[in-house]
Amino acid sequence: MKTNNKAIVLVSGGLDSATTLAMAINDGYECYALSFNYHQRNIAELNAAAKIATAFKVKQHKILDLDLTQIGGSALTDDNINVPEQASEGIPVTYVPARNTIFLSFALAYAEVTGACNIFLGINAVDYSGYPDCRPEYIKSFEKMAQLATKAGVEGQNITIHTPLINLSKAEIINTGTRLEVDYSMTVSCYQADEYGRACGLCDSCRFRKEGFLSAGVLDPTHYKDTRQ
Amino acid sequence: MKTNNKAIVLVSGGLDSATTLAMAINDGYECYALSFNYHQRNIAELNAAAKIATAFKVKQHKILDLDLTQIGGSALTDDNINVPEQASEGIPVTYVPARNTIFLSFALAYAEVTGACNIFLGINAVDYSGYPDCRPEYIKSFEKMAQLATKAGVEGQNITIHTPLINLSKAEIINTGTRLEVDYSMTVSCYQADEYGRACGLCDSCRFRKEGFLSAGVLDPTHYKDTRQ
Numbered sequence: 001m002k003t004n005n006k007a008i009v010l011v012s013g014g015l016d017s018a019t020t021l022a023m024a025i026n027d028g029y030e031c032y033a034l035s036f037n038y039h040q041r042n043i044a045e046l047n048a049a050a051k052i053a054t055a056f057k058v059k060q061h062k063i064l065d066l067d068l069t070q071i072g073g074s075a076l077t078d079d080n081i082n083v084p085e086q087a088s089e090g091i092p093v094t095y096v097p098a099r100n101t102i103f104l105s106f107a108l109a110y111a112e113v114t115g116a117c118n119i120f121l122g123i124n125a126v127d128y129s130g131y132p133d134c135r136p137e138y139i140k141s142f143e144k145m146a147q148l149a150t151k152a153g154v155e156g157q158n159i160t161i162h163t164p165l166i167n168l169s170k171a172e173i174i175n176t177g178t179r180l181e182v183d184y185s186m187t188v189s190c191y192q193a194d195e196y197g198r199a200c201g202l203c204d205s206c207r208f209r210k211e212g213f214l215s216a217g218v219l220d221p222t223h224y225k226d227t228r229q
Numbered sequence: 230m231k232t233n234n235k236a237i238v239l240v241s242g243g244l245d246s247a248t249t250l251a252m253a254i255n256d257g258y259e260c261y262a263l264s265f266n267y268h269q270r271n272i273a274e275l276n277a278a279a280k281i282a283t284a285f286k287v288k289q290h291k292i293l294d295l296d297l298t299q300i301g302g303s304a305l306t307d308d309n310i311n312v313p314e315q316a317s318e319g320i321p322v323t324y325v326p327a328r329n330t331i332f333l334s335f336a337l338a339y340a341e342v343t344g345a346c347n348i349f350l351g352i353n354a355v356d357y358s359g360y361p362d363c364r365p366e367y368i369k370s371f372e373k374m375a376q377l378a379t380k381a382g383v384e385g386q387n388i389t390i391h392t393p394l395i396n397l398s399k400a401e402i403i404n405t406g407t408r409l410e411v412d413y414s415m416t417v418s419c420y421q422a423d424e425y426g427r428a429c430g431l432c433d434s435c436r437f438r439k440e441g442f443l444s445a446g447v448l449d450p451t452h453y454k455d456t457r458q
């Protein structure tokens with residue numbers, strides 16, 4: 001099976017994907033960043049993604065327009081469902097139906113066009129255990145399917161989905177990124193950030209992030225809407 | 230494992246997917262049609278898809294806007310690659326990178342939102358043996374992944390990808406559809422049909438279709454640009 005050092009890195013604008021990109025570059029991969037304008041509430045994420053891609057001097061940054069509100073079914077893509085401010089039982093309402101499968105499918109198409117054998121995805125099974133498509137068994141299964149789905153796979157190229165954060169805690173992710181000089185003030189994690197990228201400090205994503213900086217012992221550089229946070 | 234009779238049916242506007250929809254309805258499935266405006270050259274297909282969905286009285290018909298020209302890499306989505314008028318060796322240039330994976334991913338999302346356990350896809354491994362994502366082993370692999378990817382799968386619903394045409398010849402597909410009273414004059418298969426849905430009669434897709442009607446012994450109702458065909 002043939003392989004190469006070209007990689008598609010999914011860059012959302014958040015803390016996790018910025019760290020993933022830094023790790024891929026540090027490991028010697030030639031990186032192509034891929035972001036989605038999926039008409040998410042948090043459009044500030046996309047501005048952050050562009051800043052991060054530029055800061056890391058990626059080979060190319062592609063932003064795909066992908067209106068997931070056409071499907072709906074999640075607090076992140078459907079205006080009729082509110083983003084909760086407290087953790088909930090089971091699969092959260094912020095889960096977007098088949099989102100990672102859709103994102104990885106486009107990454108796979110982009111990999112075919114660029115000739116990349118690698119896809120990096122900054123998912124995490126620790127903090128987001130409620131999301132079915134953040135589990136290692138799901139990723140392994142996608143990888144097998146990708147091998148059968150593509151021209152590259154059929155022609156003997158080995159397609160690998162890398163998820164270097166999957167078993168790390170938020171604090172470990174932040175410590176890794178800090179060692180690799182990621183400027184976390186550029187990243188936006190909040191589900192309902194304002195147009196300036198300022199975070200609410202209350203949603204699931206903000207709480208994980210805040211606790212992460214605290215337990216990593218790293219100063220939290222997040223811009224909050226309410227400066228008392 | 231739980232299941233139900235709700236089904237997402239991918240309807241392209243072509244002969245194969247129209248037959249697949251007829252088969253799903255005949256088998257008692259409650260059908261939701263899904264089409265993609267993927268900025269393909271053949272926009273006439275979408276008009277055909279709408280007609281077919283209406284004719285079969287589907288529960289809902291969703292047309293997703295999905296600009297695959299943003300990815301490129303195929304004669305069908307990249308203006309710099311020409312559609313060939315002769316069969317070629319290996320994987321054809323009309324192969325769209327990871328197309329079926331992208332389409333099935335959206336079908337999976339739509340299945341989650343509607344609560345459907347079934348997805349119908351009119352792919353065929355006989356005529357399109359050059360496409361990696363038209364093979365049974367690919368479909369089985371996607372099905373396994375879908376089970377792990379989704380809330381429904383995790384909660385015990387059995388997700389099935391049905392490909393009733395996969396081992397049929399074009400003639401068998403046409404005979405099946407004719408028995409189920411599919412009006413094939415509504416369908417468009419040509420890769421470069423004009424805005425009225427008239428076919429070139431020369432591309433791979435036209436040739437398979439023409440030969441199919443011939444060997445099925447069914448009158449070819451296709452509208453051709455050149456009426457001598």
